[in-house]
Amino acid sequence: MSGKPVLHYANTRGRMESVRWLLAAAGVEFEEKFLEKKEDLQKLKSDGSLLFQQVPMVEIDGMKMVQTRAILNYIAGKYNLYGKDLKERALIDMYVEGLADLYELIMMNVVQPADKKEEHLANALDKAANRYFPVFEKVLKDHGHDFLVGNKLSRADVHLLETILAVEESKPDALAKFPLLQSFKARMSNMPNIKKFLQPGSPKKPPLQEKEIPNLLAIFS
């Protein structure tokens, strides 16, 4: 009964990683219960803890929240990372949803069939370089502020940093043509809560390795 949020998921990034990032950026300590085998997921289901029989699930403020976006919206709202009014929220939502599309592409790469992997990754990196990063470079250029919306840290900045780092894992020079995103990345990485999350030993999860896939499929199938 520590009062800390409890995250229920497999020991992998998947759909929980953006939740870990946002809690960390907000300076909120949390606990994790890892699903290691199918029975662990089954138990959560039969306990009635999962509204739609799925994880992620986060125990927070007396609720058992499911659905990644619902969880992220709640955390962002609670910790003032969701803008100051409807119009700022609209901008934040647009940016976050675009980043979610890109992140989905990157995340799905490791589960592609072997003969499709290269093409899939090339498409993801192409989208990053031509559809998504230019948008955020331009946003920063147009207003000249440190943060994407309202001159204040929001979840959009956290998701952008998370996505930049994930893309760089596949292509280290992904930001070569985006000087403002480079300085954004440096600034954000230096903020105390985020700097701590980027240290070894933090709850931040490493990229998915192929050898982990069979066990994960066993849990979720």
Added chain:
Amino acid sequence: MWVVCDFSSGPVVLLWKGNQIRGNMSGKPVLHYANIRGRMEPIRWLLAAAGVEFEERILKTKDDLQKLRTDGFLLFQQVPMVEIDGMKLVQTRAILNYIAGKYNLYGKDLKERALIDMYVEGLADLNELILHHEFKPANEMEKDLANILDKATNRYLPVFEKVLKDHGHDFLVGNKLSKADVHLLENILWLEELKPDVLAKFPLLQSFKARMSNMPNIKKFLQPGSPKKPIVQEKDVPAVLAIFS
């Protein structure tokens, strides 16, 4: 320059630039999408439920989409896009969240919003299955439909039946109409088009459906001639896919 055009529905003031209509001063939201349900339908539903009249610019060819892109109107080169309150909003959830917030369909506080979001996101997962069903190849349709109906009747509909049973209210959250109720009705009706007796085991959802369908704004949206789109016909599928290819 601003030009007054006299349409059969009444005069409309349009911004005319070059030889194209570039903006509209009616103040109504303008929806840009193909003439299908797809990812725009929940937005049509929500605006209608909120009693907000809107206009639609229908994309008919790939060139229509390309033009929006080259004009710089699409933040991520994609539709749906909705012109509203001086913004060109993209991303379905961003658009829905804005409309819900503006028209008080998003609960009264963070915890109500959390419930609404959970319900809406679950329904969005179901809706994602349903909206793609129209475009599946013929040989996959039967299996796809079986999967949709299985998820609907075993994973999603029971949740909402129980929510209504547990609190006994007319609406899902906070005893007040919210976007969750609108999405639930939209998905129930679409499921019924695929399987008319899909609500057989869900008496509270049946009365929910009847009550919701009778609310004035929604009743109007359910009449023929409203912006509500039909299920896409097989013959129209290739033209639609060509727009997005």
